[in-house]
Amino acid sequence: MIANKKTAETNGVSLIRLYLLRALYLLVIVGLGIVQWPVVIDHIVHQEKSWELMEGVVACMLTSFSVLSILGLRYPLRMLPLLFWELGWKSIWLLVVAFPQWTTGTMNDSTWETASACLLVVIFPFFIPWRYVFANYVKKRGDRWR
Template sequence: MNESKPTAKMNEVSLFRLYLLRSLYLFIVVGLAIVRWPDVIQLVFYQEKPYELMEGVVICMLASFSVLLILGLRYPLQMIPLLLWELVWKSIWLISVALPLWTAGQMDEATWAMAYACLFVLIVPFCIPWRYVFAHYVKKRGDRWR
């Protein structure tokens, strides 16, 4: 079978780009450690009254996200799909939720806070090695189905 493979040049990601990815992973991990891990600790050890359903889901998802991003420090290229997920969900939320509220002049304080937090996603596209992503997720032949 002739399986199309990306060329060696397309596979190359500069050391600078790898450190840029690692820096982004570390930035997100530290940010979530400061903002969300205290909530996890409180949830597990000190919570007298349970969180509401979605609040608990968000706390747990972001905590697991930060744990997985720690792997990005060692394997920056293999963890790119997590950054793509982050980029996509925040972009969808900003476009479909925040933008209509903002244009209608109906942004409340909580929505502004979420929009501000989501705007950090603007640094993600500058850190992702897009040639690598294109070569490995678009151009490369997918795994067989049978």
């Protein structure tokens, strides 16, 4: 009975795939913990200069992403939309902003630095259990509207 319950909860997603997802969430947590958290904490502690609008937005969004990724360690399948969001915005940014600049030879150091960080997203599709995604986000009936 317990084995059936576990299989039903994970819809046939293997334990290895769940650990791979957890490793991906952990990579996000550690990576942003090293890069983003010191920036946010330093800003909170010192507040010597205010952030530009987008600088503040990006810092807060990435910090929030790292915090939500902690839930991904416990609920790797339930938190998949978080990975979809990351995969989506980085892919769009790479295609719409970085790629045209790269192909025309107009990419500056700042854009190259951001593109390099965003390129990590290429590993995401290898970690995401696409059969589960198809079964639960495409084929499965959505929640009722009323």
